[in-house]
Amino acid sequence: MKAKMFFLAVCLMGGLFAKAQISIGFKTGVNFADAKLSGITESLLPDANIITTPMAGINIQYRITEQLSFQPEINFVQRGFQAHEGFEFNVLDVPIPVGVKAITKINYVEMPLQLKYKFTT
Numbered sequence: 412m413k414a415k416m417f418f419l420a421v422c423l424m425g426g427l428f429a430k431a432q433i434s435i436g437f438k439t440g441v442n443f444a445d446a447k448l449s450g451i452t453e454s455l456l457p458d459a460n461i462i463t464t465p466m467a468g469i470n471i472q473y474r475i476t477e478q479l480s481f482q483p484e485i486n487f488v489q490r491g492f493q494a495h496e497g498f499e500f501n502v503l504d505v506p507i508p509v510g511v512k513a514i515t516k517i518n519y520v521e522m523p524l525q526l527k528y529k530f531t532t
Contacts, residue, residue, distance in 0.1 A: 432473060432474050433471060433472070433473050433474075434471070434472045434474075435469065435470070435471050435472075436469070436470045436471075436472065437467075437468070437469055437470075438466075438467065438468045438469075438470065438484075438486070439465075439466065439467045439468075440465075440466045440467075441463050441464065441465060441466065442463070442464045442465070442466045442488060442489065442490060443461050443462075443463055444461060444462050444463075444464050444489070444490040444491050444492065460492065460493050460494070460495075461492065461493075462491055462492060462493050462514065462516070464488075464489035464490060464491065464516065465487075465489060466486065466487065466488045466489070467486070467487050468484055468485060468486030468487065468521075469484070469485055470482050470483065470484040470485075471483060471484075472527070477529075478528055478529045478530070478531065479526065479527070479528055479529075480526075480527045480529075481524075481525070481526055481527075482524075482525045482526075482527055483522065483523075483524050483525070484521075484522065484523050484524075484525070485520065485521070485522050486519075486520070486521045486522075486523070487518070487519070487520055488518075488519045488520075488521055489516050489517070489518055489519070490516070490517050490519065491514065491515040491516040491517050492514075492515055493512065493513065493514040493515070494512070494513050495510060495511065495512040495513070496510065496511055497509060497510025497511070498510075
């Protein structure tokens with residue numbers, strides 16, 4: 412029964428794609444995430460840096476007219492920042508470095524709804 416339903420769905424979707432009204436696209440990339448921290452003095456967090464995080468998504472474009480189309484998307488995006496602080500102290504004239512590194516990553520699922528218009532010449 413599941414195989415028959417899957418076959419029926421594929422046939423119906425094939426009919427939609429044959430008319431070229433709907434197209435599916437995939438997107439991937441990287442995000443250079445950064446954060447501006449307010450309320451924290453520069454002396455507490457002097458080395459806040461950007462991090463590179465992945466981004467991936469899928470979109471479906473439905474053509475309404477020859478120039479106008481509607482494109483909903485669902486994207487997975489990661490954003491955040493990293494901060495590190497360290498200092499060095501001497502024990503019997505031997506320098507011992509001590510440091511802390513904190514990485515904050517926040518995962519988002521974004522769902523933009525776009526109207527696209529193509530200008531023709």
